[in-house]
Amino acid sequence: MPLVLDGLQQLELPPVYQLKVLVVNDGSTDRTEAVALAHRVTVLNLPINLGIGGAVQTGFKYAAENYLDLAIQLDGDGQHPPRELIKLINAYEQTGANVVIGSRFIDRKGFQSSVMRRSGISYFHWLNRLFAGVSVYDSTSGFRLFDKKALQFAADNYPDEYPEPESLVLFAKTGLTVKEVPVVMSRRLGGRSSIGKTASLYYMLKVTIAMFFSSIRKI
Amino acid sequence: MARIQIITIIVDALFIAYISRLIIKNKLREEYAIIWCVCTVLLVVFSIWRDGLAVMSRLFGVYEPPNLVFTAFIFAILVYLLHLSVVNSKLQRNITGLSQELALLKEKLNRLEKDKK
Numbered sequence: 642m643p644l645v646l647d648g649l650q651q652l653e654l655p656p657v658y659q660l661k662v663l664v665v666n667d668g669s670t671d672r673t674e675a676v677a678l679a680h681r682v683t684v685l686n687l688p689i690n691l692g693i694g695g696a697v698q699t700g701f702k703y704a705a706e707n708y709l710d711l712a713i714q715l716d717g718d719g720q721h722p723p724r725e726l727i728k729l730i731n732a733y734e735q736t737g738a739n740v741v742i743g744s745r746f747i748d749r750k751g752f753q754s755s756v757m758r759r760s761g762i763s764y765f766h767w768l769n770r771l772f773a774g775v776s777v778y779d780s781t782s783g784f785r786l787f788d789k790k791a792l793q794f795a796a797d798n799y800p801d802e803y804p805e806p807e808s809l810v811l812f813a814k815t816g817l818t819v820k821e822v823p824v825v826m827s828r829r830l831g832g833r834s835s836i837g838k839t840a841s842l843y844y845m846l847k848v849t850i851a852m853f854f855s856s857i858r859k860i
Numbered sequence: 861m862a863r864i865q866i867i868t869i870i871v872d873a874l875f876i877a878y879i880s881r882l883i884i885k886n887k888l889r890e891e892y893a894i895i896w897c898v899c900t901v902l903l904v905v906f907s908i909w910r911d912g913l914a915v916m917s918r919l920f921g922v923y924e925p926p927n928l929v930f931t932a933f934i935f936a937i938l939v940y941l942l943h944l945s946v947v948n949s950k951l952q953r954n955i956t957g958l959s960q961e962l963a964l965l966k967e968k969l970n971r972l973e974k975d976k977k
Contacts, residue, residue: 698960
């Protein structure tokens with residue numbers, strides 16, 4: 642995480658943008674808070690562990706409450722290099738999409754993940770076309786840009802567990818536009834994936850069911 | 861009155877007393893207490909009315925009366941479990957919302973205190 646924060650703070654953005662870094666500490670008892678404070682960035686400390694969906698949603702709530710125009714979500718473990726963030730902003734400026742997703746699989750550059758994971762992800766691609774009518778290749782990517790409209794929505798409606806593929810169904814249903822741009826991701830620098838080997842089957846099943854019900858749910 | 865009837869009636873009475881105690885001490889919400897009270901009342905009815913089970917079985921077209929007991933109770937338990945899952949999901953959603961709000965408020969408070977200094 643320190644490297645990610647350094648990268649973010651050294652980033653040179655077009656002057657119309659002002660960068661505000663927010664760290665969501667999802668009940669960690671390690672040095673997350675201290676590191677974030679040492680970098681003089683805003684920290685949101687959740688009193689208990691909510692899991693990825695709840696934690697990311699807290700970030701959206703913060704952004705929505707503070708009237709920020711754009712929010713970019715990226716992982717703290719170094720998978721999403723901060724310099725790639727500019728690509729998301731450029732894509733937003735060019736297309737005006739409500740949600741921009743950084744994708745590993747368009748240019749096939751950088752870390753590509755394992756075969757098993759990729760086949761799972763292509764299954765989600767198919768599911769997303771089925772349920773949401775959008776074609777997103779890297780639907781599990783957590784490297785995303787949200788505009789004001791998408792933020793307002795996500796602050797109130799965001800899935801709990803393994804939220805990325807499912808949230809796309811919700812976004813499509815409310816009429817938010819989603820664009821994908823190629824980015825280069827790296828291997829995670831620290832920490833472990835939240836999805837182990839046995840958990841991946843549960844993950845697939847849960848996401849399938851959740852996407853199906855999201856697609857028929859009224860919002 | 862057969863021995864088993866007396867035993868079940870005593871057990872039921874104790875059970876009802878325990879449930880009442882829990883409600884009085886505010887340890888059990890009334891909405892959950894209802895189902896328990898209904899269950900014990902049913903048990904009492906069938907321990908007093910010995911032929912009741914056979915009559916009910918004939919009514920439902922079940923050959924063996926004990927099968928009716930198992931079917932009915934398993935169904936009731938399933939429904940109650942589902943109800944508990946719903947309650948649990950609601951609690952979880954509430955907790956998520958509360959902790960998010962708490963984190964946001966704490967950050968705001970910190971910021972305001974810093975501004976004051």
